[in-house]
Amino acid sequence: MLRKSFPTLFALIATILIVSSCSNEEEVVDNYDPARDYFTFANTEHFITEHLVLDLNVDFESEELRGFAMLSMRRLNSEATEIVLDTRDLTIASAAFLMEDSSASAAFSFGESHETLGTPLHIVVPADVGEQFDLMIEYKTSPQSTALQWLPPELTAGGKHPLMFSQSQAVHARSWVPLQDTPAIRITYEATVRTPESLLAVMSADNDPLTARSGEYHFNMPQPIPSYLLAIAVGNLYFAPLGEETGIYTEPELLDASVYEFADTQAMLEQAEAMYGPYEWGRYDLLVLPPSFPYGGMENPRLSFITPSLLAGDRSLVSVIAHELAHSWSGNLVTNATWRDGWLNEGMTSYFESRLMEVIYDVKRVDEERVLMYRELLLDLERVPEHMQALAPRLDDTTSEDFQGGIHYSKGQLFLEFLEKAFGRETFDAFLTSYFQEFAFGTITTEKFMDYLEANLLSEEGSPVTREQAEQWTYQPGLPDSVTIPTSENLDTAEALAHAWAGSEIDLAAVPVQDWSPQATIHFINSLPADLSGDMLGELDSGWGLSETTNAEIGRTWFIQVATRRYTDAYERMEAHLNRFGRGRLIAPVYGALASNGKDRELAQQIFERARGAYHPITAGWIESGLYKSD
Numbered sequence: 272m273l274r275k276s277f278p279t280l281f282a283l284i285a286t287i288l289i290v291s292s293c294s295n296e297e298e299v300v301d302n303y304d305p306a307r308d309y310f311t312f313a314n315t316e317h318f319i320t321e322h323l324v325l326d327l328n329v330d331f332e333s334e335e336l337r338g339f340a341m342l343s344m345r346r347l348n349s350e351a352t353e354i355v356l357d358t359r360d361l362t363i364a365s366a367a368f369l370m371e372d373s374s375a376s377a378a379f380s381f382g383e384s385h386e387t388l389g390t391p392l393h394i395v396v397p398a399d400v401g402e403q404f405d406l407m408i409e410y411k412t413s414p415q416s417t418a419l420q421w422l423p424p425e426l427t428a429g430g431k432h433p434l435m436f437s438q439s440q441a442v443h444a445r446s447w448v449p450l451q452d453t454p455a456i457r458i459t460y461e462a463t464v465r466t467p468e469s470l471l472a473v474m475s476a477d478n479d480p481l482t483a484r485s486g487e488y489h490f491n492m493p494q495p496i497p498s499y500l501l502a503i504a505v506g507n508l509y510f511a512p513l514g515e516e517t518g519i520y521t522e523p524e525l526l527d528a529s530v531y532e533f534a535d536t537q538a539m540l541e542q543a544e545a546m547y548g549p550y551e552w553g554r555y556d557l558l559v560l561p562p563s564f565p566y567g568g569m570e571n572p573r574l575s576f577i578t579p580s581l582l583a584g585d586r587s588l589v590s591v592i593a594h595e596l597a598h599s600w601s602g603n604l605v606t607n608a609t610w611r612d613g614w615l616n617e618g619m620t621s622y623f624e625s626r627l628m629e630v631i632y633d634v635k636r637v638d639e640e641r642v643l644m645y646r647e648l649l650l651d652l653e654r655v656p657e658h659m660q661a662l663a664p665r666l667d668d669t670t671s672e673d674f675q676g677g678i679h680y681s682k683g684q685l686f687l688e689f690l691e692k693a694f695g696r697e698t699f700d701a702f703l704t705s706y707f708q709e710f711a712f713g714t715i716t717t718e719k720f721m722d723y724l725e726a727n728l729l730s731e732e733g734s735p736v737t738r739e740q741a742e743q744w745t746y747q748p749g750l751p752d753s754v755t756i757p758t759s760e761n762l763d764t765a766e767a768l769a770h771a772w773a774g775s776e777i778d779l780a781a782v783p784v785q786d787w788s789p790q791a792t793i794h795f796i797n798s799l800p801a802d803l804s805g806d807m808l809g810e811l812d813s814g815w816g817l818s819e820t821t822n823a824e825i826g827r828t829w830f831i832q833v834a835t836r837r838y839t840d841a842y843e844r845m846e847a848h849l850n851r852f853g854r855g856r857l858i859a860p861v862y863g864a865l866a867s868n869g870k871d872r873e874l875a876q877q878i879f880e881r882a883r884g885a886y887h888p889i890t891a892g893w894i895e896s897g898l899y900k901s902d
């Protein structure tokens with residue numbers, strides 16, 4: 272999935288559980304089916320979609336996509352009399368079945384809406400529809416579409432043209448296309464997109480860097496993908512190459528900075544192929560979006576969507592690029608069957624990211640990032656309830672509004688590092704390469720993965736790991752004793768100096784911050800004791816210019832501390848940070864810290880109300896759920 276953000280997904284699992292278990296709690300637990308996707312209305316056991324044709328007009332004035340979707344479907348059950356599709360806030364004008372030499376309009380109706388799942392669209396299937404048919408749906412989206420953000424010119428880098436983009440993962444594709452919105456189904460697609468003439472459209476498909484601006488663009492995606500990887504963006508976008516198969520799309524104002532920051536992308540691609548086999552998608556380009564993009568990156572195939580908050584000027588935050596690229600194997604090629612198996616996307620990608628960073632940069636840098644990841648995991652384990660801490664959490668009837676945080680990323684990575692250490696890097700790399708081949712363009716459940724792991728590694732004679740030990744990671748809360756805790760000499764030094772300075776043993780001038788990575792600075796800030804005086808925070812702020820930092824991750828770390836410690840001298844700059852970025856990871860925890868410091872919930876709400884117009888609906892939803900919950 273997405274880069275260590277503010278995953279609400281497991282909150283959703285919990286919510287759905289609560290909703291679905293109201294009638295008979297015990298029955299739900301007894302009938303628990305780990306392979307079932309709880310996030311879709313689609314009756315994929317009766318019908319599946321194989322191909323999608325989109326024809327869309329992009330209307331910036333009404334903030335709508337208008338046109339049709341044609342689903343090429345196959346009937347799996349000859350008795351089934353209706354198709355159920357996922358939708359959210361869509362207006363459907365008509366539906367029709369297109370058979371080989373006839374067509375028939377179809378009766379359709381909406382079912383009851385659900386807060387998380389949207390609204391099921393029921394379509395009556397005529398008796399004479401054969402095994403294969405096309406279902407044509409004319410529709411338009413709503414300005415409230417949870418996937419789409421429509422940015423007025425003033426919220427773009429250039430300030431002259433509007434821009435729109437989508438974020439489909441996890442359950443938002445249904446808010447711009449009526450479809451079977453589940454990772455269990457893979458589709459190929461083609462699209463025609465009409466835009467204002469001066470703008471360029473791009474999709475998670477075969478973008479051609481040489482396309483002329485015409486206002487009408489055609490796309491083809493020949494490799495089957497799950498619906499959450501459908502993606503579109505339209506704006507004043509231009510292209511610059513990075514390498515033979517890699518390049519950047521962004522507004523011209525961000526092009527040079529992006530080319531500099533992400534210059535190692537081609538090398539990453541080549542290294543990834545050397546490690547785990549061929550890149551199966553053709554080109555690999557990046558789309559650098561305006562600051563309101565809700566995530567660090569989104570692994571839309573052939574075209575990762577990227578936050579501009581990575582443009583630190585020193586390539587210090589490019590592990591996100593390694594992450595999104597790695598998803599071309601773990602996630603896009605081999606896809607979690609349901610969101611409950613999200614660790615197979617995210618944990619494996621985090622592991623892969625780390626391995627790539629080690630080769631492209633060095634092991635010291637990776638160790639720093641691993642220590643920060645581990646620290647975030649410990650925070651997650653403090654706040655996520657036990658029953659959601661397993662990598663593949665089991666749905667149960669516990670009332671909870673909590674979520675898994677980034678556990679599926681970080682604990683997943685540590686699990687794979689544990690396996691690597693036990694079997695040796697060479698053996699484990701060979702295992703992963705064969706895994707990607709075996710399940711390419713397919714889906715994977717935790718159970719299927721464990722079976723494959725057992726068949727290929729665990730059952731070998733003298734295997735250092737039993738299935739039972741491996742399952743501690745996937746089915747038990749917390750961390751098994753077998754975990755290797757990441758360490759970094761650089762960060763140990765930063766931590767020791769933080770304690771020494773806080774204890775007045777040394778002057779701030781004796782801390783060699785100018786020689787440090789941003790990661791070391793972050794660790795120093797996070798290592799300061801809770802009772803540090805306001806005067807010392809002020810000394811640190813003015814000495815290191817923390818409130819003015821151009822590094823988004825340092826800013827995030829600092830302003831979480833500012834809010835937690837009520838260092839009000841920096842509140843104005845904190846609000847500027849909350850206005851500058853719309854990426855959930857950078858701002859949601861700052862709002863959270865402000866709202867929970869005992870005094871500033873109202874202030875947090877006021878700042879949010881002032882800023883929310885510039886946030887993507889997904890980000891606004893995260894913040895809102897934290898700010899307005901009663902506690």
Ligand SMILES: [Zn+2]
Nearest residue numbers: 272273274620
């Ligand atoms: Zn990811």
